[in-house]
Amino acid sequence: MSMIGTVGPPVPNIDVRLESVPEMDYDALASRARGEICIRGETLFSGYYKREDLTKEVFVDGWFHTGDIGEWQPDGSMKIIDRKKNIFKLSQGEYVAVENLENIYGLVSAIDSIWVYGNSFESFLVSVINPNKEALESWAAANGIDGDFEALCQNPKAKEYFLGELSRIGKEKKLKGFEFIKDVHLEPVLFDMDRDLITPTYKKKRPQLLKYYQGVIDNMYKSAK
Template identity: 85%
Template structure:
């Protein structure tokens, strides 16, 4: 159900209405599946190794990709346990680290019974948190999606190329 407010709700078994997203944050993938991206970000954000996640998809692509701000201590702990060396920035570039985060996202996705198209196919780990200085967040720390896309356009293009 869509309200004139732009909120999208879902009727609950007890008859109450749960707001799950905003209309402007929903898009369609190339096979026609609708994605409520804010809801997915909240689910994937439950991963304790992730400080922040921005999920992207569009109607020309069949899958989702994500930019992740990994938790520095968690990534360094993973590196130590897996014999991977390097500072935080170089760990974020490490393909094995990206595989690890994809695996963590997959675990949460399965646990929360997400549909196949709601799983990430590729991720980019950014050591620099999303911030207001680069105009990626509002003063209330909400993600500015158009600005995030503009800022990460080359990264997104590369994620789609590498994941096909």
């Protein structure tokens, strides 16, 4: 029962090691060993079909770099705690682990879902939020603000409220300055599979989200500067 929440120990004939990821503060040599999971073995696949570029990217000296961040457990099992490949660098050179930030900002009870965005040409983060309908309407009633759910999502005061909540949780979790979100767009329609924005397991499709909200993202960067 102690292995609940882990992927278990390494299987026979497969070597597993962790590789440090300094840009995410994961140290494979620390007493609490954490880093990118790398595996090798004769039963492992040899590469991506007709994609030599991808194969070269993930295979280094015979080790397959999974892109998953793991942590060794005392019982020898492995726990996946993060994802290396969902990181990007801001214009000032700071690396952002976006899934970790989304997990933190998702702790705000008034948020049903959040997509955090940034790129190497900009120095700050923006986000698209699916507000919790009941929470937003309750906040509006308490503050004497009228309108249906869609109208509330467009209300500047609602935007200020969510930015304040994001800042509050960011300070509480001791996020770094560049990890704070500078502007938000409140989206009344949940991210869904109909628009190809999430997978059947509810994971965000980031390229599709960017394509769908490109105009919104561009406007946020223009207005926030």
